[in-house]
Amino acid sequence: MKRTKASLTSELRKAGIPIPKDASINDLEHRKKHWIPGDGFILRRFRATRGDREAAAILDKSKTYWVPNSDFAKNLLKTGIVFSLGRTPKPPTDAVFMDVPNDYGEEE
Numbered sequence: 001m002k003r004t005k006a007s008l009t010s011e012l013r014k015a016g017i018p019i020p021k022d023a024s025i026n027d028l029e030h031r032k033k034h035w036i037p038g039d040g041f042i043l044r045r046f047r048a049t050r051g052d053r054e055a056a057a058i059l060d061k062s063k064t065y066w067v068p069n070s071d072f073a074k075n076l077l078k079t080g081i082v083f084s085l086g087r088t089p090k091p092p093t094d095a096v097f098m099d100v101p102n103d104y105g106e107e108e
Helices: 005-015 025-034 053-058 071-078
Strands: 040-045 064-067 082-088
Touching: 005 025, 040 071, 064 071, 064 082, 071 082
Parallel strands: none
Antiparallel strands: 040 064, 040 082
């Protein structure tokens, strides 16, 4: 059954997941699949490279990132290349928004 934008928006709102203004059905389905209700993580890369060097190269150590509450965020923390500065429901204005990658979980 094909889901409508209105039904997805309603489900996400009930779960407390924010909806972007110009979100497509694919964007909403992505959030429904990967985001977990609750505050997102404010993350920062460790100065010294630890864990996965390729992943560390993607993250700028001078920037702060906001990642939605998700398995992606929790697994990123487990790598040891980032540490959490706290949790907030919305990204701070000075943080880079890092969404769950579209292909996350498909490589398994």
